Amino acid sequence: MRQMMIEDEKVLRPGIETMLGLPVSNIGAVETTSSLTNVSLWVDLDAAKQLDRFQPMLDAGKPYVAKGATFERPINYTTPWQLQPVSKI
Template sequence: MKPVVRVSILRCSPEHFAELRQMAADADPILRPGIEAMPGLLSFYFGADEETSSLTNVSLWTSLEAAKQLDTFKPMLDLGKPFIEKGATFERPIMNYATLWELHGAAESPGTAR
């Protein structure tokens, strides 16, 4: 079975971007243990794009059911509130994509399981 790609996007005004990026970085030790413990997690990335004043998390999961665990993950839901208070908006609904095809770049280590 091919992985499900989950994409969550937050947008903000340019004047709040640096503060929200720092808030996202500070959330790592709060969110990491619970997300890493979730069954079906393959990988998780949190990124920031200053040019578009947006933050995103993209994750790979073994199934749609596994990906949707984040929908009810209380630490993440609780941490979203201060972002909204700073004027951020979350794109809804969160997108969960069925994989149609995939590539593995030359930089990937040989023998990496997928």
């Protein structure tokens, strides 16, 4: 499944990168458990919900399900505050 995700990047990345309100997105894989994760930080809930309607993402999920993958619904949290690295200059 990790290889599938690497291949899907070619299709998914261009559309996701053009979405408004997405400062950070990290995709991860744990080979020992065949797990994949996507942690994205969005500026607000409306921005986050863009992925719910992003057809290439919805289509990309079907082959994973056919191989036995399950998906957890996204959890969208509001961000009351955040940390940034402190400059050490």
